[in-house]
Amino acid sequence: MNRDDPFDEFFDEIERMMNDMFNGNAEFHFEHNAGAPATSGGGDVHLDIHETGETLRVIADIPGVEKEHIDLQCDGQTLMLEASGSERTYSERISLPSRVDEHSAQATYNNGILEVTFDRVDNSTSIDI
Numbered sequence: 001m002n003r004d005d006p007f008d009e010f011f012d013e014i015e016r017m018m019n020d021m022f023n024g025n026a027e028f029h030f031e032h033n034a035g036a037p038a039t040s041g042g043g044d045v046h047l048d049i050h051e052t053g054e055t056l057r058v059i060a061d062i063p064g065v066e067k068e069h070i071d072l073q074c075d076g077q078t079l080m081l082e083a084s085g086s087e088r089t090y091s092e093r094i095s096l097p098s099r100v101d102e103h104s105a106q107a108t109y110n111n112g113i114l115e116v117t118f119d120r121v122d123n124s125t126s127i128d129i
Helices: 008-021
Strands: 026-031 046-052 055-061 070-074 078-084 089-095 100-110 113-120
16 A cells, blocks of 8 residues: 555545445455556556455456457466557556455456456365364
8 A cells, every 4th residue: 555645545434434334244445556557548447356255356447458358367366467458558466355266267348347256265274183
């Protein structure tokens, strides 16, 4: 988080209010300026990350890109997004708030909105003695 960004407190407060509104049944994370700026003709990718139960959902606004020109990779902790269109190129590395099963990923892209859904992985394990 960039402490020089005047919007950090604003997004923290929105996150807190959304989490309060859902009584802890969902966790909301708003990514503000989440990665490197687009390299030609665009701005940062606007990202929202939602956690509900056993699911983590990443929503990215990447207008001006054809579905065939989107490349996604995930290692369970980080989602890498590469996308390019005739006027924009996006390159984002998104640190996920919890570990996910990268093999469970499902993605859709409609009208410039990319949605990627993962099953969350329990961070603890049982140890037999």
